[in-house]
Amino acid sequence: MKLYSTNNKDLRVSFKEAVFNSMPQDKGLYMPVEIPQLDADFIENIDRYSLSDIAYQVASTLLKDEIPADDLKALVEEAINFNAPAVKLDEKTFVLELFHGPSLAFKDFGARFMSRVMAYFLKDGEQLLDVLVATSGDTGGAVALGFLGVPNTRVTILYPEGKVSPIQELQLTTNGANIRAIEVKGTFDDCQALVKQAFADEELNKTFRLTSANSINISRLIPQTFYYFNTYAQLKRQGLNEVIFSVPSGNFGNIGAGLLAYKMGLPVKQFIAATNVNDTVPRYLENGVYETKPSVQTYANAMDVGAPSNWVRIMDLFNQDLATLKEKVVGYRFDDEETLSGIKEIYKKFDYIACPHTAIAYLAIEQYRKDNPKDESAAVFLSTAHPCKFPDIFPKDMANEINIPTQVKALENKPKHADKLGVDFQGFKDYLLSK
Template sequence: MKFYSTNNKALRTDFKNAVFHSLPADKGLYMPEEIPKLDPLFIKNITQYSLQDIALEIAKLYVGEDIPEAALKDIVADAINFDAPIHFLDSETGVLELFHGPSFAFKDFGARFMSRIMGYFSKADDQLLDVLVATSGDTGGAVALGFLDVPGTRVTILYPKGKVSKVQEQQLTTNGKNIRAIEIDGTFDDCQALVKQAFNDSEVNQQLRLTSANSINISRLIPQTFYYFWAYAQLRLQGIKEVVFTVPSGNYGNIGAGLLAYKMGLPVKNFVAATNANDTVPRFLNSGKYEPKPSVQTLANAMDVGNPSNWVRIQDLFDHDLSALQHLIRTYTYNDEETLKGVQEIYDKYAYVACPHTAIAYLAAKAHRGEYPGTYASVLLSTAHPCKFPDAIPADVFQHVQLPVGAEHFDSKEKQAISMSANYDTFKQYLMSNK
């Protein structure tokens, strides 16, 4: 399959090039030249398949011409070696738990699949692959663990100083080896801008073989469709056929993957984009004017994005048809005070501890059902384990968090990070002098 730029559909390239050159030369984002459809019979019989079976079937549609099926099967088995179960709060509300991977966040799906894809393509290459990534929280840890000790790769992670949780910071700054962390005095948008500038700098690209691990990379988006189909399979086993997915939304890669799955044939009634104070997309869907603004720090820090990169992909998926987007996507926005009340309410009603992002999704799903009652299942995506947010969850609730295996070792590791201003010349000098 070929991939085109959202800025120029005549600009086509193959999957390997789209993976390694995350941003097209015209600064758009790569999209598949056609949205492949899953066989309707496969979807009808989806309860017969495992998560890995579903993942392989989807992956073949996008990369089958570039990677032999046997090798792709091994990649999927190695990358997606953990579950994504639905925890039902009640008969009509389920939480899709996407935090059972090694970094305890949904980013594990994309980061692990991407790292193994890159590892496969890089086997015959001698030049070091430099992976640049900006993170607002969970991406950094997932990418760090996904690429740790992968031969021929080096990862540089940029994160905003003081704007990620302690656990998130430990995950991305304590690995050493081929993982480097840079603490930027600024916002996530500043970090993302530095990464994009590096990709568009011809001098840097002549010296370094750069690629991105952010959700701008198409190999991050594809594996995120896996768990939407897997969720549908679990619902079908419960006799549920109609679903509304509520997605905590920051950079809009997660809901973008859900919308891609919808275009591939996944039966979905609606999507709900649940947001915090960073409400650029909700304002656009209400007014028709896209007006990004500087990001605002909140308790749900992974959603603190003022100018979401993946929104251009979503608009491209729907041919910039605002009415189609308004029909399919509903939005609800919550502040920190409401988020904390959501965390408390979920625990009081269901004895379930949720991270701030999941709490926002819960509030949005509740509001949506109140506005649009029906017999559908509300499935909210839980994007991270609550253990990663000790300072954003009320103490009387956080005391009930059960640490997953591996989380207890964070405090014993030493932070390794370089502090830097949000100045591109400084960042460029670092890259060029640390080749």
């Protein structure tokens, strides 16, 4: 598997190099030189395969000979050791539960796969690997648990002060060992900017072996394709062959993985990019003007991203052809009031409790159906986090019904450890060098 930079298509690096470098020096993002097609027979008979089987087939098709078959199969089975059920709400509506991993968020797919890929490639005696990650909520917890105790690695998590939920913060700040957290007095975009500046800094790159665990790292994107293929398999078992995916979208890695799956041969009729008021992409799809803006805090905090990094990958997948992209992707945005209404509507209609991100994806499905009344495809909206992470969002009667997983209860008695920094890069650089 060879990869290039979205800023330089003549560049060629191996998968291993892309994983450890995370981001090219030209500040582009790595993309596969060739997007291989899955065998048509495999797609046609995908309903016969388990999630683990599907994950291995997709990974081996993409990675080719980067990791020997037996090693890759063992890696995939260890990383993806939890389910992702498409729960049927009515005859044509499904919610894809992606929160059954250890951190209770969809990002466990990417973080666990990536940490094991890095551990596989790391050799004894090599320089310590410093993993930098910015989080708006769920990424940090998934990365922390994915890398906790992994030899020869150190993880630094940057998160915006006061803009993650209490449970999310506990997942970031109570690990110790090789995990450290920094509370940044700013937004997620500020955190993300600090990480990107670090990768471009010559002194830091000479001093440390830096890589990222954000979705800018290609090894985060690959395993997220697994659950799109697996969902299609689940629907095929029920006689459904046309599917629409509605994806809660923040940094656009999740829907980017879905579009990569589509380019590999997954038959998807439509993708819906569902955002909160941080609506850079829906505005672009409407008016053709890509204009980022400072992120705004919302109930769906993992989507509070004003400058989504992965959008360049999506445009690259479609060769910068906005017209063709718009045939496959439509965008909708919803504010906090609408999000709360969506939570209540799902509960009333289906007796189902959804987190705010999930509610936004549901609202987008409903809006799409109003705009396309003749489309009778099965619709799947992605549930990206367990509702217990957002206890203050729900009305009291709903909150009382949420099952609190044991791993969350265990966090409550652990002390928080986080350093505090501002948004200036020199302060972050000095912190890294001093530590």
